[in-house]
Structures are given as C-alpha cells and as structure tokens.
Amino acid sequence: MIEILGLPAASTFADDIDRVFTIIFVAVGFWFLLAEGVFFWLIFRFKKKDGVKAQYITGELKSEKRWITVPHNIILLFDIVIVVAAVQVWYDVKQDLPEEPDKQVVRVIAQQWAWTFVHPGPDGKLDTPDDIAKVNEMHVQADRLHHFQLESKDVIHSFSVPVFRLKQDVIPGRVITGWFTPTKTGTYDIQCTEICGVGHALMPAKIVIQTAAEHAEWVAKNSSVAVASAALR
Amino acid sequence: MATAPVTHHDAHGHGHHEESWFVHYFWSTDHKMIAKQYMFTGMAMALIGGFFAYCFRMQIAFPGIDVPGFGVVSPNEYNHLITNHGAIMIFWVAMPVLIAAFGNYLIPLMIGCDDMVFPKLNRLSYQIFLLSIVVLIASFFVPGGGFAGAWTMYPPLSAKPEYGLTPLGASLFVTAVALEFVAFLMGGINFVTTAMNSRAPGMRMYDIPMVVWMIVIASILFMASVGPLVAGAVMLLFDQNLGTAFFNPDKGGDPVLWQHLFWFFGHPEVYVVLLPTVGIVAEIITVFARKKLFAYRTVLYTAFGTGVLSFMVWAHHQFIAGIDPRMANIFTITTLLISIPIAEMMFVYIATLYGGAITLTTPMLWALSFIATFLVGGVTGIFLGASGADIYLHDTYFVLAHFHYTFFPIAIIGTFAGLSYWFPKMFGRMMNETLGKIHFWGTIIPFNCIFIPLFVLGAAGEHRRIFDYTNFSELARPELRQLDQFATISLLVMLGFQVLFLFNLFYSLFWGPKAEKNPWKANTLEWTADSPPPHGNWPELPRVYRGPYEYSVPGRDQDYWPQNAQN
Numbered sequence: 001m002i003e004i005l006g007l008p009a010a011s012t013f014a015d016d017i018d019r020v021f022t023i024i025f026v027a028v029g030f031w032f033l034l035a036e037g038v039f040f041w042l043i044f045r046f047k048k049k050d051g052v053k054a055q056y057i058t059g060e061l062k063s064e065k066r067w068i069t070v071p072h073n074i075i076l077l078f079d080i081v082i083v084v085a086a087v088q089v090w091y092d093v094k095q096d097l098p099e100e101p102d103k104q105v106v107r108v109i110a111q112q113w114a115w116t117f118v119h120p121g122p123d124g125k126l127d128t129p130d131d132i133a134k135v136n137e138m139h140v141q142a143d144r145l146h147h148f149q150l151e152s153k154d155v156i157h158s159f160s161v162p163v164f165r166l167k168q169d170v171i172p173g174r175v176i177t178g179w180f181t182p183t184k185t186g187t188y189d190i191q192c193t194e195i196c197g198v199g200h201a202l203m204p205a206k207i208v209i210q211t212a213a214e215h216a217e218w219v220a221k222n223s224s225v226a227v228a229s230a231a232l233r
Numbered sequence: 234m235a236t237a238p239v240t241h242h243d244a245h246g247h248g249h250h251e252e253s254w255f256v257h258y259f260w261s262t263d264h265k266m267i268a269k270q271y272m273f274t275g276m277a278m279a280l281i282g283g284f285f286a287y288c289f290r291m292q293i294a295f296p297g298i299d300v301p302g303f304g305v306v307s308p309n310e311y312n313h314l315i316t317n318h319g320a321i322m323i324f325w326v327a328m329p330v331l332i333a334a335f336g337n338y339l340i341p342l343m344i345g346c347d348d349m350v351f352p353k354l355n356r357l358s359y360q361i362f363l364l365s366i367v368v369l370i371a372s373f374f375v376p377g378g379g380f381a382g383a384w385t386m387y388p389p390l391s392a393k394p395e396y397g398l399t400p401l402g403a404s405l406f407v408t409a410v411a412l413e414f415v416a417f418l419m420g421g422i423n424f425v426t427t428a429m430n431s432r433a434p435g436m437r438m439y440d441i442p443m444v445v446w447m448i449v450i451a452s453i454l455f456m457a458s459v460g461p462l463v464a465g466a467v468m469l470l471f472d473q474n475l476g477t478a479f480f481n482p483d484k485g486g487d488p489v490l491w492q493h494l495f496w497f498f499g500h501p502e503v504y505v506v507l508l509p510t511v512g513i514v515a516e517i518i519t520v521f522a523r524k525k526l527f528a529y530r531t532v533l534y535t536a537f538g539t540g541v542l543s544f545m546v547w548a549h550h551q552f553i554a555g556i557d558p559r560m561a562n563i564f565t566i567t568t569l570l571i572s573i574p575i576a577e578m579m580f581v582y583i584a585t586l587y588g589g590a591i592t593l594t595t596p597m598l599w600a601l602s603f604i605a606t607f608l609v610g611g612v613t614g615i616f617l618g619a620s621g622a623d624i625y626l627h628d629t630y631f632v633l634a635h636f637h638y639t640f641f642p643i644a645i646i647g648t649f650a651g652l653s654y655w656f657p658k659m660f661g662r663m664m665n666e667t668l669g670k671i672h673f674w675g676t677i678i679p680f681n682c683i684f685i686p687l688f689v690l691g692a693a694g695e696h697r698r699i700f701d702y703t704n705f706s707e708l709a710r711p712e713l714r715q716l717d718q719f720a721t722i723s724l725l726v727m728l729g730f731q732v733l734f735l736f737n738l739f740y741s742l743f744w745g746p747k748a749e750k751n752p753w754k755a756n757t758l759e760w761t762a763d764s765p766p767p768h769g770n771w772p773e774l775p776r777v778y779r780g781p782y783e784y785s786v787p788g789r790d791q792d793y794w795p796q797n798a799q800n
Contacts, residue, residue, distance in 0.1 A: 001692070002625070002692055002693070002694075005689065005692055005693040005694075006693060006710065006712070007693055007694050007707065016621070017621060017622060017624060017625050020619060020621040020622045021616065021622050021625070021626075021692075024615055024616050024619055024622060025616075027615075028612035028613075028615050028616075029612075031576075031612065032608060032609070032612045035579065035580070035583065035608055036605060036608060038583055039583050039586070039601075039604060039605065040605075042583065042586040042587055042589075043586060043591060043593075043601065046522070046586060046587065046588060046589045046590065046591050047590075047591050047592075047593075048523075048590040048591055048592045049590070052590060053523075053590065053785050053792060054522065054523040054524050054588060054589045054590040054784065054785040054792065055524070055587075055588030055589075055785065056525060056784075056785050056786055056787050057524070057525060057527065057587070057588055058525055058527075058528075058529075059525070059526070059527035059528035059529075059531070059581070059584065059585075060528060060529075060530070064527070064528070064584075065528060065531070067580070067584055068527075068528065068531060068577055068580050068581060068584065071576070071580055072573060072576070072577055072580075075572065075573055075576055076573060079569040079570065079572060079573070082569060082615060082619050083565055083566055083569055083619070085619070085621065086565055086619035086620050086621035086622060087562050087565060087620065087621065088621070089620075089621030089622075089624075090558070090561055090562065090565070090620040090621045090624070091562075093621070093624055094553075094558040094561070094620075094624070095558040095559060112396065154389065154396055155387075155389045155390040155396045156387055156389070156390065156488060156554075158553070158628065160628075160696065162625075162694035162707060163707075165624060165625040166624065166625075167553050167624055167625065167627055167628070168553050168555075169553055169554045169555050171482075171488060171489060171554075171555040172389060172482045172483075172488060173482020173483070173487070173488070174482070174555060176555055188707065189705050189706060189707040189708070191694075191696055191705060191708075193627070193628040193629075193696040193697075194387070194628065195312065195382065195383045195387075195390070195697075195698045196390060197312075197381075197382075197390055197396055197397060197398065198308050198309045198312065198381075198398060199308065200308075200312070200698060200699065200700075201308060201699040201700045201701050201702075201704060202308075202704060204704040204705050
C-alpha cells in the first residue's frame with residue numbers, strides 16, 4: 001500500500017510492514033465504512049417528521065444490547081488478528097537479531113546536526129585503522145545482512161530509513177543495535193525523525209545501496225585514504 | 234447532603250450586597266463566573282494557538298515565505314511555534330474549556346446545588362491558571378526566545394541550554410506547565426467532591442447526567458496520572474538549573490525516564506479531554522433526537538473501563554524510543570484493547586439515534602460531526618497502536634493527522650457543540666442559527682481537507698517537525714508539496730470562518746433574542762433555572778424524581794419529562 005505512494009520497499013522486512021499496514025487498512029476500513037454508513041442512514045431515516053414521536057428504547061434489554069455486544073465481540077476478533085500480525089513483524093524487526101557469518105556492522109553516530117557512519121574497511125572489522133568514516137553518507141551492500149550500532153553524542157535523534165520502513169531512536173548513553181538487509185540498489189534518504197534542536201531539518205543523510213562488486217570497489221578506494229590519513233595522525 | 238451548599242449560601246450573604254465590577258468579573262467565587270473566565274481565557278488562547286498553526290503551516294507549504302502578520306519563519310522560530318501550538322491547544326485550550334469551563338458551569342447546575350463545595354479553591358484554581366498563562370507568554374519574550382523542544386519536552390534537548398539554545402524559555406515553559414497542573418488539581422478535587430456530595434435530594438448515581446459523570450471520571454484520571462509528571466517537571470527544572478542529572482546519561486541519568494513520566498500522564502490526558510466531550514455529545518444527541526440514551530450503564534462502564542485501561546497504554550508512544558522491545562508486545566495488546574470500550578461508546582451513540590425524531594440544530598450538527606470525525610481518529614489509532622506498523626509510521630504526519638482527528642473533535646467540535654447548546658443558559662440569549670450552520674460547514678469541510686492529505690503525506694514517509702522539506706529528496710517531490718499546500722490553504726479557509734463564529738458569539742451576547750428557561754425542551758436540571766441563572770442558581774434547590782434522559786416516554790403528552798417534575 002505504501003509503495004503506491006511513491007516510496008519503494010528496499011529491505012527484507014519492508015514488505016512485511018507494508019502488509020501489516022494493509023491488513024489494518026482493510027480491517028478498520030470495513031468497520032469505519034459500516035459505522036459511518038449506519039450513522040448517516042439513521043440521521044436521514046429518523047429525521048423529525050410532524051406527528052411522529054420518537055421511540056422509547058432504554059437499551060438495557062438483552063435483545064437491544066445485542067446491537068452493541070455483537071459488534072464488540074467481532075471487533076475483539078479483529079483486534080486479535082491485528083495484534084498477531086503486528087507482533088510477528090515486530091518480533092522479526094526489533095526483537096530478533098539475525099546472525100550470519102558475513103554480516104556487516106556499521107556504526108551510526110548522531111550528533112547536532114549530522115550523522116557519522118563508520119564502515120569497516122577491507123578487513124570487515126570495526127575499530128581498526130582501515131575504518132571508513134563518512135559524514136551524512138551510509139554505504140551498504142544489497143542482499144547482505146547489516147547490523148547497525150546507534151550512538152548519540154548529545155541529544156535524542158532518530159535513525160529513519162523510509163525505504164526500509166525502519167526507524168529507531170538514538171539515545172545518548174546507550175548503544176542500540178538493530179539490523180536490516182537491503183534488497184534494492186540505489187540512493188535514498190535517511191531522516192532524523194526526533195526533534196533535536198535548531199538544525200533538525202538540516203540533518204539529511206543518504207544511504208547508498210550498491211551491489212557486492214560496486215561496494216567492494218568503494219571500500220577499496222576509500223580505505224586506502226582512511227589508512228593514509230590515520231598514518232598521518 | 235443539602236447542608237453544605239446552604240452554609241456556603243449564607244456565608245456569601247447572597248443577594249444582600251452589590252458586588253463591585255472588579256469583584257464580579259475578577260474576584261468572584263461563583264462557579265458560573267469562573268466557568269466563563271475559563272471559557273473566554275481558553276478561547277483567547279485558542280486564537281494564539283491557531284495563529285501559531287497558521288504561521289508554521291505557511292512555512293511548510295511555502296518555504297521561506299514572508300508570512301503575513303509574522304514574517305519569515307526561522308528554524309528556531311518554527312520549532313518554537315510547533316512546540317507552543319501543541320502545548321497551548323492541549324493545556325491551555327482543551328483543558329480549561331472542556332474540563333474547567335464546562336465542569337464549573339454544569340456540575341452545580343446539573344446536580345442541583347448552588348455552587349462548588351470549595352468556591353475559594355475554585356477561584357484560586359483560575360488565578361493560578363492565569364498565572365501559568367502569564368509565565369508561558371513571558372517565556373516567548375525572554376532572551377534566547379521561547380522553548381522550542383516540542384511539547385513533549387524530551388531531555389537532553391530540553392534539559393541543557395547548549396542543546397536547546399533556549400536557556401530561560403525552557404525553564405519558564407516547564408514552570409508554566411507545572412503551574413497549570415496545580416490549577417487543575419484544585420479544579421479536579423472540586424468537581425469530584427461536588428458531584429459526589431452535593432447532589433439534589435433524589436438524584437441517585439444512575440440519575441446523574443452523563444456529562445457530569447464524564448467530567449468526574451476525567452478529573453479522577455487527571456489527578457491519578459498527573460503526579461509523576463509534576464515530579465518529572467520538577468526533576469527537569471533541577472536538571473536545567475541546579476545541575477542534577479536525573480535525565481543526563483553522562484552522570485548516570487536516563488533520558489528515557491522522562492518519556493515514561495511524561496506519557497504515563499500523557500496518555501490518560503487524552504481521555505481526560507475526551508470524556509467531557511463524550512458527555513457533552515450525550516446530552517445533545519438525546520435532546521435533539523428526543524431519545525433516551527441507549528444503555529446508560531454501558532456508557533458509564535465503558536468510560537470507567539477506558540479510564541482504567543488508559544493507565545496501561547502509555548508506552549505505545551515509545552515503541553521505537555529504545556525501550557525493551559519485548560515491552561512493545563504488551564502495550565500493543567493493551568492499546569488495541571482500549572479500542573473496544575471507545576468503539577462501544579460510539580456504537581451506543583449511533584444506536585441512540587435509532588427511532589429518534591432528529592432535528593439538525595447547530596448544536597446537534599456539532600455533536601453528530603463529533604461522532605463522524607472521531608471515528609476517523611479512532612480507527613487510524615489502530616495503525617499506530619500496532620507495533621509492527623508503528624515502526625514505519627512513528628513520528629510521521631500520519632501520527633499528526635491521527636491525533637488531530639481525535640483532538641479537533643474533542644477540543645474544537647466539543648467546545649462549539651457545548652457552547653452553542655448551553656449558550657442560552659449561560660448568557661440568557663440565543664445564538665443565530667443561520668450563522669451557526671454556515672460556521673459549522675465552513676469549519677468541518679476545511680478541517681477534513683486539512684488532515685486527510687496529511688494522512689497521505691505521513692504514509693508516504695513525511696515526518697513531523699521539519700521546517701523545510703527541500704533537504705530530503707524523497708519528501709521534496711512536487712505531488713507531496715502540493716498536498717501540503719492544499720492542507721495549508723484549507724487551514725486558511727477554516728480560520729477565516731472562525732471570524733463568523735466570533736461575530737455570532739459577541740453579537741448574540743449583547744443583541745441576541747432573549748432565551749426562555751428551557752429553549753431546547755431538555756430534561757436536565759440546569760434548564761429549570763433562570764437564563765442566565767442568578768447567584769445561587771435557584772430560589773429553592775430542586776428535587777429529583779427520575780433519570781436525565783426520559784424523552785418520548787409512552788403515554789405522556791409532552792416528549793420530555795424534566796428530572797425535577799413530580800409527575
């Protein structure tokens with residue numbers, strides 16, 4: 001449903017989240033139309049007519065209360081379906097942290113008002129001299145599991161990648177780990193979605209998703225620079 | 234319990250001395266005057282809140298424009314405007330008008346007593362409320378400008394001046410909010426005590442009009458939930474000014490603690506303002522459909538159920554805020570559960586219309602539009618309460634549109650409904666129906682035109698609190714920008730129609746046709762008093778013989794049966 005609004009789905013769980021959205025849309029759309037339909041019909045049907053007195057209905061009889069209790073129970077049923085759908089996706093995205101041998105770990109550091117992305121160099125490990133730190137530019141590889149580690153230097157920020165349907169607040173004093181696996185290549189927005197001061201609107205970053213070969217090339221090109229500058233320091 | 238009002242009655246020496254103009258309008262302990270003070274203060278604050286909305290919506294739709302009446306909106310001013318728009322509309326418009334104004338006006342009149350049980354506390358409540366407004370407005374003009382860290386005041390942004398850049402504004406803002414809470418604690422204790430102890434003889438629990446019940450339940454919710462936030466506000470003030478570290482992670486504090494304290498209050502607060510409007514709507518639809526309220530007890534129990542559940546849902550505001558992800562599962566369940574009593578309430582109101590004789594007066598139009606629009610707010614809440622979908626929708630315009638579809642029906646439609654219904658009683662004159670209906674359609678149509686596009690924008694990924702979207706390529710698409718412009722223009726239309734309301738209000742106040750005692754042929758006790766009721770309300774306090782919704786009872790000539798009529 002969200003893709004038709006012009007936002008591609010570019011992670012493994014984006015489609016799942018879109019599906020939850022659609023399920024809820026259909027479920028509540030049904031109730032909404034039903035309730036509004038009955039509501040407007042009653043208004044037109046029971047408009048005051050001369051000489052016609054309103055009926056005296058207490059709503060306390062069992063036969064009358066049925067009109068409330070039956071919808072009540074059906075809504076409960078709908079709620080259960082929605083909870084199950086939502087919690088399944090939630091478990092996959094937030095509670096579970098999949099592990100794969102060739103996973104890539106990227107450190108994301110938020111501050112007022114920029115993002116720093118620390119990518120591992122050719123050795124595939126963070127905190128080594130060949131790390132590639134980029135400001136407002138995150139480079140990832142399609143079809144490969146990535147873990148991100150969110151850190152904040154000052155206030156609360158929120159790391160949001162709309163094409164992944166992913167969002168996670170960044171809390172100062174904590175390292176929050178999450179995951180994604182991109183499925184499409186391209187360059188997309190990263191947004192800060194928690195108000196973080198004057199420059200909140202000036203914190204756009206880009207996520208660049210490339211194929212394995214392109215990404216390896218980018219790593220090779222940038223890590224030599226990183227190593228050289230580390231040596232100079 | 235007729236003794237309490239009588240002593241108060243005597244203490245006032247009511248009717249025996251002339252009050253000076255100042256005492257009458259500014260130092261009165263009369264519940265009706267305090268209600269009007271709250272009402273007009275709340276509406277004046279709504280003008281400020283509406284003006285702020287106009288300023289920042291213009292900036293969103295036409296970035297960099299020189300907004301007429303304000304000027305160019307800088308990023309900090311933008312943040313300041315949205316922060317104070319939210320805070321004003323909830324704390325200084327919805328609360329004073331719905332709870333304080335209607336509560337003060339209606340409770341004594343509807344339960345048949347002459348005033349609140351603590352009239353001086355009542356006066357003090359309004360005065361502290363006024364003080365909170367002075368502090369809030371002062372905060373706009375201090376060096377560094379007003380607070381700009383969103384009405385939710387998340388630390389560390391709100392706690393440290395070097396992050397928020399509003400050293401004085403932040404402290405004054407927190408102080409103003411805390412003072413406002415103090416004022417409403419005093420009001421709340423008054424409402425609950427009065428409704429429980431000063432009812433007219435013969436009025437049993439199930440004979441209390443629904444709006445009184447709802448304001449009582451809302452007051453209980455408020456008093457039970459506000460404690461943690463007042464404590465939090467003091468902790469935040471200490472963090473800002475005394476160097477403590479409750480929310481400072483560098484020294485062992487935790488910023489997420491604030492979010493728990495805030496939302497533990499913040500979510501019940503939604504129901505605190507919702508319930509009075511639900512009550513107002515019950516009074517209006519029964520009168521203008523000439524129907525007994527369908528299943529009175531069910532409405533009452535669902536209100537209590539909602540109240541209890543509302544204390545168990547707060548963390549759905551924090552799904553992605555770094556709480557333990559397992560917690561989200563529990564809060565998803567409770568949040569979806571709370572949809573059931575609320576849906577049930579709406580069903581009861583729809584069922585009340587069945588078999589009625591409906592006249593579409595202005596108050597009735599407002600009351601019906603509350604049901605129609607609040608349903609949108611209700612169903613869209615399901616998207617956000619479902620943790621899986623909230624990962625994406627959190628902090629987008631979808632959230633914003635959702636809660637405006639709840640708060641606009643609650644605060645704005647509820648106020649217009651209540652005011653147009655009780656205006657004859659409050660001021661002794663009738664409002665103009667034609668102008669009222671034009672104003673109704675001129676408000677309700679643009680309102681939908683503002684917020685339906687914002688649902689679409691939110692689902693397309695547009696997030697809140699950004700003063701200029703041109704930095705984000707996915708959001709700067711022309712079709713999305715056009716939707717924003719459409720919403721802003723609709724807002725201008727809606728604000729324009731409010732001039733008509735103000736004209737109708739003030740014209741009717743002075744020159745409207747005189748109202749009789751019971752212009753709507755309603756049952757509840759306030760309509761047996763003079764319009765407007767004098768100090769002390771009735772020469773002799775009424776006695777109650779039946780419930781408030783005995784309309785169209787078979788075998789009677791009249792289609793209403795006032796609560797105080799012996800037969």
